[in-house]
Structure formats: C-alpha cells, structure tokens
Amino acid sequence: MKAQALHGHLDALLLAVLEQGALHGYAIIEALRARSEGTLDLPTGTIYPALRRLERAGHVASTWSTVNGRERRTYQLTDSGQRALAGERAGWQDFQLTVGRFLDPGSPPTTPA
Amino acid sequence: MKAQALHGHLDALLLAVLEQGALHGYAIIEALRARSEGTLDLPTGTIYPALRRLERAGHVASTWSTVNGRERRTYQLTDSGQRALAGERAGWQDFQLTVGRFLDPGSPPTTPA
DNA sequence: CTTCATGCGTAGCTACGCTACTTGTCGAAC
DNA sequence: GTTCGACAAGTAGCGTAGCTACGCATGAAG
Numbered sequence: 001m002k003a004q005a006l007h008g009h010l011d012a013l014l015l016a017v018l019e020q021g022a023l024h025g026y027a028i029i030e031a032l033r034a035r036s037e038g039t040l041d042l043p044t045g046t047i048y049p050a051l052r053r054l055e056r057a058g059h060v061a062s063t064w065s066t067v068n069g070r071e072r073r074t075y076q077l078t079d080s081g082q083r084a085l086a087g088e089r090a091g092w093q094d095f096q097l098t099v100g101r102f103l104d105p106g107s108p109p110t111t112p113a
Numbered sequence: 114m115k116a117q118a119l120h121g122h123l124d125a126l127l128l129a130v131l132e133q134g135a136l137h138g139y140a141i142i143e144a145l146r147a148r149s150e151g152t153l154d155l156p157t158g159t160i161y162p163a164l165r166r167l168e169r170a171g172h173v174a175s176t177w178s179t180v181n182g183r184e185r186r187t188y189q190l191t192d193s194g195q196r197a198l199a200g201e202r203a204g205w206q207d208f209q210l211t212v213g214r215f216l217d218p219g220s221p222p223t224t225p226a
Numbered sequence: 227c228t229t230c231a232t233g234c235g236t237a238g239c240t241a242c243g244c245t246a247c248t249t250g251t252c253g254a255a256c
Numbered sequence: 257g258t259t260c261g262a263c264a265a266g267t268a269g270c271g272t273a274g275c276t277a278c279g280c281a282t283g284a285a286g
Contacts, residue, residue, distance in 0.1 A: 005208050007120030007242085007273065009216075016215040026233050039211045046274050048235060053273090069282055070233055092216040095118050096209060098152045102129040103122075103205040120242065120273085139264050159243050161266060182251050183264055
C-alpha cells in the first residue's frame, strides 16, 4: 500500500493503537504492523515526530523508564486524546463515505432514488 | 470534512468523475461537489494542477473548445487512465480495510479467531 | 568483533493540497 | 455604461506531514 496515502489519518491510527494500552514508540510500530497484517510498516522517522506532535497537542503523555539498560518512552492516551480519537473516528466515517461514493464498486454514478 | 485528508486520493476521485464522461475543469469541481452532497468543495488551485499532473502522466487527455466566447479545456479519460482508475480503486479498498481495522467501530482490538 | 534487534531521535527532502492572486467573457443589475 | 457576479482558466508561494537516510546506544548472537 502506498503509505503516503495515510496523510492526515496517521494521528488517528496512533491514538487508536494507544487506546488499548500504553506503549512505547517501537512497540507502536510493531502493533501497527501486526494489526494491519504487515500492510503498515512505518519507519521511525514517521512515528516519532508524529508522537511528539500528539504530545504537544496534549493527546498523549509520555513517561521515561529504563528496561534492560534501554531507555523507553512510553506513551499513553490522555482524556483529550480519547476525545480526539472519537472525533477522528467520526471524521474517518465521513471520509470513507464520501470517497467511497466515487471509488467503491457499485457506487451509483448518478445517485438513484 | 478536512479536505487535506484527501492527500493521495484526489487523483482517483478525478479519474472516477471523468469515467462517466469528459468534463472541463470547472464542471469537474461542480461534479465533485454535487456527487458528494457539498462535502467536497475543492478550489481551482487544487483541481487544475492535479489535472495537469494527470495529463503529464497520460491518464487524461485535454482538448480546447470555445463555448459562448469562453475557452474550455475538456478532459477525458485515456486507456491508461482507465487502468489507473482500476488500480486506484483496488488501492482504496486496501486502504479502507487497513485503516478501518483501527478506526471502524466494532473493529476487533485483537483480531479474534 | 561484527552483526542484528531493540530503542530513541533529527535534518532535509518531497509531494501535494491550499490560499490568494491574475486574466478574461458574459449577463444582469443599478 | 459601469459594476458586479457567475463562468473558466491558470500560477506562485506556503504549510503540512510523511519519508529517506542518517546518528547514537545497548545487549545478544554468530
């Protein structure tokens, strides 16, 4: 899949992954890959800046911890993030419906009665 | 709807609109608006460069004509464009499925058996 | 000791949609 | 008769945001 098609939907995906529990950056990448059955294999240069964006926006909060001598930054959804996710979900439904009108098979060319 | 979410899907929409018949730029904008029930109201600065992109790629062909003293550039889908549209449709299905796994309501957090 | 997986991060590039603008005809309003 | 809005095309420059390609560090595997 063309990953750049994600444009504008990545934040929503990240929030959705974190909804199920706090994770650190690397684990988020793996979670995305796993849940999408390998389709979404995002580079760190995409995820880390996105997480910092979300943190600046107050949608996630991060805490550092050391595991096996490795520093981990674990992110968890905030209340604001939860609300944002709800909004993103609604937005996704809209988007899906609108674009689907043009691209879904069997979508009516001229909406019939 | 946040229009910038279109990122990467606009070409597909344009091809889909032209699939039903040749149109000129201004009419394409109106067709998008009509078929999306007002949701997609794209500015000319978005559509015209996109059409030129598609023409450079060989997916559409344009012909000039004069109607009521006004110059019109009418675009129509080429064979290549038709194939591209089919590909875009497949890509959209993929995309929809993948993102839907995270954002559709009732999408299973841990894909059950 | 070198390679690979884990783990974080940034700099710079590029794609692409958007804002704001220009040019021009035509019909309607004033 | 001039101005204003719909039609019709187009460009320049901007901002967003994902991607490529790096750099740094640890621990296990070979």
